[in-house]
Amino acid sequence: MIDDVNGVAFGIFIFLFLVVTVLGFAAARWRRAKSMASLDEWGLGGRGFGTFIAWFLIGGDIYTAYTFIAVPATLYAGSAVGFFAVPYTIVVYPLIFLFLPRLWSVSHRHGYVTPADFVQGRYDSRALALVVALTGILATMPYIALQLVGMQVVLEVMGVGTDSDNWFVKDLPLFIAFVVLAAYTYSSGLRAPALIAFVKDTLIYIVILVAVFYIPGQIGGWDHIFSTVGDSFASFNSENADAIAAGEAAPKATMPPEALHWAYGSLALGSALALFMYPHSVTGVLSTRSRSVIRRNAALLPAYSFLLGLLALLGFVAIAAGVKVENPQQSVPQLFEEQFSPWFAGVAFAAIVIGALVPAAIMSIAAANLWTRNIYRAFINRNATHAQEAAQSKVASLLVKFGALIFVLALSKSFAINLQLLGGVWILQTLPAIVIGLYTRWMHRWALFAGWAVGMAWGTWLAYGVASPAQDHFGGPLVNFPGTETKVYIALVAFLANLVVAIVLTFVFRAMHLAEGVDQTRGQDYYADAGDPGVEDELEPTEAVRP
Amino acid sequence: MSDVPDGAGPSSTRRWALVYVLLTPAVVLPLWVSLYDREDPTFLGFPFYYWFQFALIVIAVSLTVPAYLLAKGADRADRQAHGLPPEPTGQQMQEGGEPR
Numbered sequence: 287m288i289d290d291v292n293g294v295a296f297g298i299f300i301f302l303f304l305v306v307t308v309l310g311f312a313a314a315r316w317r318r319a320k321s322m323a324s325l326d327e328w329g330l331g332g333r334g335f336g337t338f339i340a341w342f343l344i345g346g347d348i349y350t351a352y353t354f355i356a357v358p359a360t361l362y363a364g365s366a367v368g369f370f371a372v373p374y375t376i377v378v379y380p381l382i383f384l385f386l387p388r389l390w391s392v393s394h395r396h397g398y399v400t401p402a403d404f405v406q407g408r409y410d411s412r413a414l415a416l417v418v419a420l421t422g423i424l425a426t427m428p429y430i431a432l433q434l435v436g437m438q439v440v441l442e443v444m445g446v447g448t449d450s451d452n453w454f455v456k457d458l459p460l461f462i463a464f465v466v467l468a469a470y471t472y473s474s475g476l477r478a479p480a481l482i483a484f485v486k487d488t489l490i491y492i493v494i495l496v497a498v499f500y501i502p503g504q505i506g507g508w509d510h511i512f513s514t515v516g517d518s519f520a521s522f523n524s525e526n527a528d529a530i531a532a533g534e535a536a537p538k539a540t541m542p543p544e545a546l547h548w549a550y551g552s553l554a555l556g557s558a559l560a561l562f563m564y565p566h567s568v569t570g571v572l573s574t575r576s577r578s579v580i581r582r583n584a585a586l587l588p589a590y591s592f593l594l595g596l597l598a599l600l601g602f603v604a605i606a607a608g609v610k611v612e613n614p615q616q617s618v619p620q621l622f623e624e625q626f627s628p629w630f631a632g633v634a635f636a637a638i639v640i641g642a643l644v645p646a647a648i649m650s651i652a653a654a655n656l657w658t659r660n661i662y663r664a665f666i667n668r669n670a671t672h673a674q675e676a677a678q679s680k681v682a683s684l685l686v687k688f689g690a691l692i693f694v695l696a697l698s699k700s701f702a703i704n705l706q707l708l709g710g711v712w713i714l715q716t717l718p719a720i721v722i723g724l725y726t727r728w729m730h731r732w733a734l735f736a737g738w739a740v741g742m743a744w745g746t747w748l749a750y751g752v753a754s755p756a757q758d759h760f761g762g763p764l765v766n767f768p769g770t771e772t773k774v775y776i777a778l779v780a781f782l783a784n785l786v787v788a789i790v791l792t793f794v795f796r797a798m799h800l801a802e803g804v805d806q807t808r809g810q811d812y813y814a815d816a817g818d819p820g821v822e823d824e825l826e827p828t829e830a831v832r833p
Numbered sequence: 834m835s836d837v838p839d840g841a842g843p844s845s846t847r848r849w850a851l852v853y854v855l856l857t858p859a860v861v862l863p864l865w866v867s868l869y870d871r872e873d874p875t876f877l878g879f880p881f882y883y884w885f886q887f888a889l890i891v892i893a894v895s896l897t898v899p900a901y902l903l904a905k906g907a908d909r910a911d912r913q914a915h916g917l918p919p920e921p922t923g924q925q926m927q928e929g930g931e932p933r
Binding site: 369372373376377379380381383384387507508509510511512540541542544547550551554555577578581582584585588591592595599809810812813814815816817818821 | 856859870875877878879882883887898901912921
């Protein structure tokens with residue numbers, strides 16, 4: 287089963303994986319609550335995480351293993367817009383700074399666990415809350431699947447796996463890793479990824495800092511790296527000039543040409559706006575102790591952006607170091623294997639795989655919370671107790687994870703990547719209902735619903751129509767902005783349509799005096815902080831079990 | 834109750850305006866690609882395009898810190914304007930300590 291695996295690297299890898307597994311199960315006892323049988327405890331870790339823990343947890347949530355594999359891969363492959371991940375993770379923090387404290391306050395006042403809970407409370411519309419929840423689940427599933435893709439890439443480079451043609455036997459190591467993950471998420475809830483995130487991020491920081499200071503020195507410095515990459519791309523472009531002219535291959539570049547400036551900026555902005563609509567980000571934010579934890583983290587989390595930028599450049603380092611791989615996603619793991627001594631390569635591989643476990647756990651918890659709160663409790667069992675909710679979420683988290691696993695193993699990887707692309711387009715369509723709702727209730731609930739529907743349908747249609755040299759549909763995230771030749775991110779185009787429809791229909795529905803529903807929230811709810819009346823109750827969930 | 838009332842008072846409005854002024858460059862500069870789309874001047878071997886984006890991270894952080902301090906005061910004014918005490922009164926909120 288295992289032939290060309292380096293024993294030392296593999297031994298270190300297994301050791302670190304075991305450490306994390308023990309931590310995952312032990313997490314149930316960490317910051318122990320009177321009872322884990324409520325979503326505030328299982329699904330939000332007791333809503334008591336301070337600045338320090340939140341930094342690790344949210345950092346582990348945003349900067350996933352897939353990011354760490356995929357972003358350098360785009361640079362390795364010479365994609366001119368690949369580096370947009372850096373401006374994206376700069377732009378996102380001022381946005382977080384401004385609107386998430388309001389979401390925190392209103393959610394703590396009313397015991398909201400998911401973004402769809404807020405939409406239900408604010409707009410009194412089960413239909414709108416349902417579509418927000420479904421969009422969240424739909425967008426999260428492929429994201430979990432991609433974490434598996436990231437793990438798979440590392441396992442492949444390590445040489446772990448079998449030659450069997452049977453998909454189940456072939457990916458047995460991945461399967462085992464996932465069963466372990468599922469088991470401790472089930473028992474410890476959000477505490478497990480929060481505790482594991484410490485290990486994950488410490489390892490990732492060490493590995494990346496060593497990589498960016500050590501490897502470039504070995505191969506001739508950054509000057510040399512950038513000039514080698516420039517030469518390599520220039521020779522690729524001249525060798526493939528005919529194919530590029532015919533649109534069968536994409537030219538390689540180290541920075542976006544003039545024509546792609548809007549593409550670069552719109553990808554950064556669209557992704558930043560979408561990020562905090564993802565249920566797992568909201569879960570991370572709602573698990574914090576007070577409003578100011580979020581704002582402090584908006585100033586502290588950019589440390590990860592620095593790391594991400596350095597990591598992205600490892601794609602160039604791999605080119606200069608002469609790493610040759612068919613699948614660009616293997617470039618960075620391969621670079622580690624070639625440049626590091628075996629024991630440190632083992633640490634690096636463990637860091638990436640553990641880096642996949644943390645977000646996969648948080649995402650499955652977030653998706654499970656959506657299922658429980660906005661489908662199970664809203665439509666199936668309207669009088670669910672806290673204990674019943676927690677039980678539902680635990681089972682749902684298992685189903686979500688195994689769904690993602692089957693997805694990656696039995697279906698194709700490119701299908702998961704296409705869906706992830708669509709996920710970004712879809713999740714942005716929930717922004718008007720959530721973010722605008724945090725500031726004003728002027729928007730009509732049915733107008734928001736219609737805007738969502740238009741954005742989803744048009745965004746999907748646009749993405750379907752994008753061809754690339756490799757595939758006929760879902761070939762990339764960019765389309766020409768309607769009426770122009772300028773390429774922009776699909777999600778933003780669909781979002782603008784969504785917004786226009788929502789605004790126009792709000793005027794229409796208001797003129798028709800269509801019922802608006804009753805708003806549960808009050809003005810002061812958006813400013814409440816830990817220690818205010820009503821917020822206290824949420825911090826002691828064991829006393830607030832409904833009959 | 835429908836819209837969030839806008840009676841936060843002038844001091845909070847002015848503070849929020851300053852917060853927006855501070856945070857706007859952190860959003861606009863990274864998106865303004867033609868500003869940094871060049872090779873020179875290089876720094877430690879990095880083309881301008883790359884090191885400037887790293888510098889933007891530092892710039893964004895150094896704008897967020899004063900924005901945080903301003904927002905703290907603005908929040909206090911907003912809380913009062915919405916019928917809450919300027920600081921939460923409960924026992925839970927003990928800075929730095931464990932919540933329970």
